[in-house]
Amino acid sequence: MRRSLFGVTATALFSTLALQGAFGQESTAQGPDPAPPARSVQVAQAPSTAKVTDCKGVSPYDHYECLDAYLGSGFFERLANYYKLEWGQAGPPSDPNAPPSRRDGWPATPETSPPMPFTEWPYGGSENIGVNRSGSVDSPLMVALGNTGIGNWMNSNGLQVYGWVDPGFNVSNMTQKPGGNAPAAYDYTPNRAQLDQLVLYIERTADTVQTDHISWGFRISGLYGENYRYTTSYGLASNQLLKRNDVMGYDFPMLYVEAFIPQIAEGMLVRVGRFISLPDIEAQLAPNNYMYTHSMTYSYDNYTNTGIQTTTAITKNFFIQLGLVDGTEAPLWHVGKKEPNLDPNPLFPNPTFPKDPGARPSITGCFRYNFNDGKDNINGCADAINAGNWGYNNLQWYGFTAYHKFNDHWHISYEFYDEHQNNVLNQNNPAALAAYLAGGTPFSPQYIPFNSPFLAQCKSATVFSCKAEALGTVAYINYSPEPMDNFSFRPEFYDDKEGQRTGTKTRYVTMGLGWQHWLSPQIELRPEVTWYKSLDAPAFNGNPNAGIPPDRHMALIGSGDIIIHW
Secondary structure, three states, X not given: OOOOOOXXXXXXXXXXXXXXXXXXXXXXXXXXXXXXXXXXXXXXOOOOOOOOOOOOOOOOOOXXXXXXXXXXXXXXXXXXXXXXXXXXXXXXXOOOOOOOOOOOOOOOOOOOOOOOOOOOOOOOOOOOOOOOOOOOOOOHHHHHXXXXXXXXXXXXXXXXXXXXXXXXXXXXXXXXXXXXXXXXXXXXXXXXXXXXXXXXXXXXXXXXXXXXXXXXXXXXXXXXXXXXXXXXXXXEOOHHHHOOOOOOEEEOOOEXXXXXXXXXXXXXXXXXXXXXXXXXXXXXXXXXXXXXXXXXXXXXXOOEEEEEEEEEEOOOOEEEEEEEEOOOOOOHHHOOXXXXXXXXXXXXXXXXXXXXXXXXXXXXXXXXXXXXOOOEEEEEEEEEEOOOEOOOOOOEEXXXXXXXEXXXXXXXXEEEEEEEEEEEEXXXXXXXXXXHHXXXXXXOOOOOOOOOOOOEOOOOOOOOEEEEEEEEEEXXXXXXXXXXXXXXXXXXXXXXXXXXXXXXXXXXXXXXXXXXXXXXXXXXXXXXXXXXXXXXXXXXXXXHHHOEOOOEXXXXXXXXXXXXXX
């Protein structure tokens, strides 16, 4: 959950176009869901179809059949040579004999990656229907294994193992360590370098281009690093964050199986398990984002859901998503689980209470409309909707995203949402605060000593609890001068009406400017600078876990990272 900032939470998404040229079998453009990294792109000039008899000195970009000769035979030799081959290129070499990477008549792919973090406009909970082939992520590790028995077997079955390492740093005018940059996210401790993410995927994606058979897939993901605190689900390896407040930790943000059924309308994708929640421009996984840091709009909403999610292409332009999940950041084994109530009170009057009131059957429903031959896209979504009672991250999320491509150099992504929880304990009511401290809630210090959900700062001190609401709106205005570079300007407004999301009841204005520079499809640099302003109360340079209140209205943070795929 987006819980990094001492008790705060959030969710996500992005897609990719990838070419399987590395295996000598498929070179497919794909647009997977927000989870996989987007790091390959259509090659501007196709390789020659004229065969060569001697590959010495011949580039695989000119003659694809020379790829194996270029790579060599040993694992480490092939690994090093593939990084060398792609250096300075805007994508991998493409196989001229690869099957079509998208259905005939499907809307055009709007972007390329590099330099963007996606190729299809993002939507979560599904592979990109109509434009995804199995086993098509451009991976140096899989290339290195390509001439082995295990590599050939994996390739023939569409199985892949890949990932990335993502170290980062920040320089800030904040001084409090840890946590002084919060509520800025993904670099919450000022003036430090850190390992943000070390990620492993084991997966098979469903083939959504074909229409003649049911295709299956799965993903097992593992993440280690500072960013685990933004994906933690209460009850799934969560003691690292909630019991010990470890700086570094691990998580499994995606654990699911899926099936693509082409016989239903234009195709239905059914996903079962834990997956990235549906809304948003951004996503937790580093390669799926324009910038190193995240907007506050993203940092304080839903992150993951667990359950069943369907995505149906009613037409090639209009998709509907419906799902049944168990809330947000909630494992199935928390549904119905009780804990003793140490201090019965008006909000929790019984001898026991739910371990997490947000762990309950919930509905997701979204629509997606792609038009103007892929240049425009709109999405509306209601995520994890239930009674909305105060939970670990039981946000009732209603939002909208839109994308527009002006030309090959400019595009804009925009998001707006309203989210809330009901019956959140009132921090301004002395009796309510006393009940919280005495163990009268599921999130009291006796149960969650670190990074527990914030209370609400209700308008009236006489009420025991109240509705806690937040509004967020953010845009990414993007300019790509050439295929290896993109510049993003991120203006944002965020209103934490009762202070339940960030811990401070205030409005925020932020502006960020980032540069994404690709050295190859496998290595990306993302320097940036972001300015944050809390309009109504100091919100920065504090540490709620240590009882240190924030004392600054403004934060200026320079930061950056390097993503190295393998």
